């Protein structure tokens with residue numbers, strides 16, 4: 001048990017999928033895993049462990065934003081020895097050719113700051129995905145009937161952004177989408193020599209202002225979970 005995860009050491013698998021929303025963790029575990037059992041309920045940040053194609057997997061909520069994700073990812077890596085961590089979540093599209101429902105596989109994650117800022121100091125570290133996971137996720141995604149984009153994303157500290165100039169610079173430099181967690185997951189994976197990736201579904205569009213209707217979310221998020229699982233065990 002750690003401060004924020006009540007699971008026994010053996011209850012957490014080496015492969016962990018991390019949605020921001022604990023209820024999405026529950027849904028994904030019940031939908032895609034066999035024999036899923038709840039392994040964490042501390043603060044309602046639900047975690048489940050089961051098997052997928054015979055492989056053990058944990059699906060643990062991370063909460064929203066990098067400080068929250070940092071707590072869970074640190075404990076999973078350092079105390080539970082998680083080796084492969086894949087964020088599954090939603091993002092806002094920042095390019096015209098990226099459509100709502102498409103999948104973005106994040107090669108890099110740009111940020112203004114992360115919880116690791118304090119140790120990096122003057123270093124502008126470039127948080128990037130594990131290449132083997134990235135390649136496998138791209139292959140898995142391209143097999144499906146889903147628009148797939150691979151490139152840089154922006155991990156923001158705010159959902160309600162009041163810096164339109166910043167969004168404009170991100171768009172100008174080809175950033176595909178914005179979310180709030182991946183950069184710190186990549187930083188921690190680099191520090192602890194683990195594999196990390198973020199597979200994201202576009203839920204809203206910063207240019208067209210289109211948003212994914214709630215009745216279509218499940219199917220689209222399901223693609224993302226399967227892509228992450230295939231990538232983890234390929």
Ligand code: HPA
Pocket residue numbers: 090091092156158159178179180203204
């Ligand atoms: N901003 C930040 N995070 C997000 C967004 C957004 O527009 N959409 C989904 N996650």
